[in-house]
Amino acid sequence: MTRPLDPATREALVERMRFYRDLGLTDFYRRPVDAALTTDADAPDPASEPLASSHHPAEVGAPGLASETWDSSPQPSFLAEEPAISARKGFSPPPQIAAAVPAAGRAAALQLIRDDIGDCTRCALHQGRNKLVFADGDPNARLMFVGEGPGADEDAQGLPFVGRAGQLLNNMIAAMGLRREQVFIANVVKCRPPGNRTPEPEEANTCLPFLFRQIDVVRPEVLVALGATAATYLLGARQPLAGLRGRVHSVRGARLIVTYHPAYLLRDPRQKKEAWADLQIAMRELGLEPSSRA
Numbered sequence: 001m002t003r004p005l006d007p008a009t010r011e012a013l014v015e016r017m018r019f020y021r022d023l024g025l026t027d028f029y030r031r032p033v034d035a036a037l038t039t040d041a042d043a044p045d046p047a048s049e050p051l052a053s054s055h056h057p058a059e060v061g062a063p064g065l066a067s068e069t070w071d072s073s074p075q076p077s078f079l080a081e082e083p084a085i086s087a088r089k090g091f092s093p094p095p096q097i098a099a100a101v102p103a104a105g106r107a108a109a110l111q112l113i114r115d116d117i118g119d120c121t122r123c124a125l126h127q128g129r130n131k132l133v134f135a136d137g138d139p140n141a142r143l144m145f146v147g148e149g150p151g152a153d154e155d156a157q158g159l160p161f162v163g164r165a166g167q168l169l170n171n172m173i174a175a176m177g178l179r180r181e182q183v184f185i186a187n188v189v190k191c192r193p194p195g196n197r198t199p200e201p202e203e204a205n206t207c208l209p210f211l212f213r214q215i216d217v218v219r220p221e222v223l224v225a226l227g228a229t230a231a232t233y234l235l236g237a238r239q240p241l242a243g244l245r246g247r248v249h250s251v252r253g254a255r256l257i258v259t260y261h262p263a264y265l266l267r268d269p270r271q272k273k274e275a276w277a278d279l280q281i282a283m284r285e286l287g288l289e290p291s292s293r294a
């Protein structure tokens with residue numbers, strides 16, 4: 001019989017999975033459990049027990065990039081809440097890049113996209129939505145940030161990155177010598193996923209055409225993908241974040257830099273140095289000096 005995890009262990013496992021996901025590590029294997037090591041006399045035979053329903057986090061296999069040791073057991077519930085970790089769906093080809101909109105018409109063109117989205121019910125995320133989060137910033141920005149999806153603060157205010165992660169993003173932007181009003185900020189999904197979980201592929205793919213349209217209107221010279229979800233959907237391929245950082249990709253006519261999500265940096269501030277190295281690549285691409293004001 002499957003026993004529920006106690007809340008503290010469950011939270012620790014979820015945090016661990018988020019941590020790995022933010023690093024771009026998405027594949028896991030399960031280490032066989034030695035029945036002699038379990039102290040619980042009632043514990044079922046591990047061979048017949050669904051994955052990790054009662055295991056300590058340390059017993060969940062380390063993330064790996066090879067595929068030969070995949071466990072095909074049913075997913076535990078905490079993994080079901082992180083569908084992007086296990087989802088291995090194909091990506092549809094991105095739509096053609098739209099014709100350029102003159103700078104003076106970009107605000108109106110963005111408003112048209114917002115009007116097209118309307119009071120959206122295209123995916124299940126609308127059910128928990130308070131406010132749809134379209135975007136924020138300069139329609140003529142040279143630099144655009146793309147996050148994953150709104151959190152609680154964003155859902156309440158209808159603006160992207162206004163919570164704790166947003167504060168950190170503002171600081172990152174300031175460190176680049178820019179003001180938030182000078183950049184454009186949007187997300188892969190425009191409605192808050194329940195409990196801030198990763199958007200389901202179906203949700204992300206439903207919303208993605210609107211993000212592509214936003215990019216086509218703003219025409220940023222440089223895009224910064226904040227975290228694995230943004231990188232995955234912008235590039236149309238799931239790859240470990242570690243392999244995507246440190247180089248310049250090309251997406252919809254823009255140069256794309258991949259870095260850590262600010263929420264991940266709040267959990268592991270030691271990685272801020274790495275994120276700063278990524279932002280310096282973006283600055284170099286924009287011809288910005290660390291102290292300059294664009």
Ligand code: URA
Pocket residue numbers: 133147148149150151154159160161162165166187263
């Ligand atoms: N995290 C995101 O990915 N986007 C937001 O807008 C806020 C937090």
